[in-house]
Amino acid sequence: MDSVHYTPAERAVVITRVAELHWHALEDDRVVGRGEASPRPDGRIFLSIDAWHDVVFERLAEAMLPALPRPLYTVVDEEDVELTSQWRRAGFATRRREWEYLVPTDPRTTGLGAVLPPPGVTIVPVGEADDGLLRELDRVIRDEVEATVGWQEMPAEVVPRPDGVTVLDPSKYAAAVEAGHYVGYVRLAQVIRQPRIGLIAVRDGVRRRGIARALLAEALGSLHRNGTGTASAEVNEANGAALALFDRVGARRAGSNLELVVR
Incomplete structure (x- = not known):
């Protein structure tokens, strides 16, 4: 356990490394700030600092x-x-930057009520996807992403896991099927009290055919049938196709998150 003493004019602050990845700031034996380093499965380290005062931060x-x-x-x-x-x-x-969207689920608002998948493609409803086929598709898509932009460009919640298990709850997925193979999926996640469109992914070679739009129609439709009026989604500012998809269904930008880095 390491301690460093700081004495600003208005207060004395002691910074203590209480564990390998945890720090505390103490003033008169009171904890007035905490810092934590959290390694992600993709190898990156994310920091958080919760402090009462700027000087403690x-x-x-x-x-x-x-x-x-x-x-x-x-x-x-x-x-x-x-x-x-x-x-x-x-x-x-x-x-x-990641834009935070609020997405309506009512097909009369989204315009997705009459959306059909492209010829030869069928949509497996949320909760009915085959576990084995879903996991196989997940591995393929993750390999494709890693070979191109890399998982560091994916939302923070979408990361590879050390044991290779990435589909934790198949009941949260809908899938697109072509010629007996899964070629795309959408995942719903429950974040606090509002469902989130956690990920829409389609295999290389079958994109730009309307599969993602059909998957989104299934996900939002299932939420609407269950009485949920709004879902949320986070979209990378650099992902023009995803931004256009959500803008077309009447989604509203409700805020944005910044990923910051120091090298």
Whole structure:
């Protein structure tokens, strides 16, 4: 356990590394700030700092950054200007932006009520996908993504796991089938009290045929039939196709998150 003492004019702060990836800031034996480093399965390390005062945040960052391998990442709500500024003062810069969408589920609003999959493709409803075929497709799509943009470009919640198990609950998926093979899927996730469109993915070679749109129609339709009026989704600002897909169904941008990095 390492401790570093700081004495700003208005307070004395002690930064203590209480575990390998955890730090505490103490003032008069009270915890006034916490810092944590969280390794992701894709190898990246994300930081979080919860501090009562700017000076405590700065002291925690000063203690944590030299003790950890670069690059280091964090995610902030772009509307939280104060927190974003604190990370920028610590040397972090914007790596990417993810738009937070609120997506209506009513087909009369989305225009998806009459949407059909392309010829030769059928949609397996949410909760009816075959476990084995779904996992096989998941491995293929993840290999395709890793061979191109890499999983560092995927949302933070969509990461490979060390044991290779990535489909944790097949009942949350709908799938697209062509010639007996799964070629795309959509995943629903329950985040707090609102469902989230966690991921829409279609295999290379069969994209731009309307499969993603048909999968989205199934996912939103299933939520609407269950009485859910709105879902959420996060879309990378650089993913023009996904942005266009959600904009076309009447989704509303409700905010944005920034992924910051220091190298």
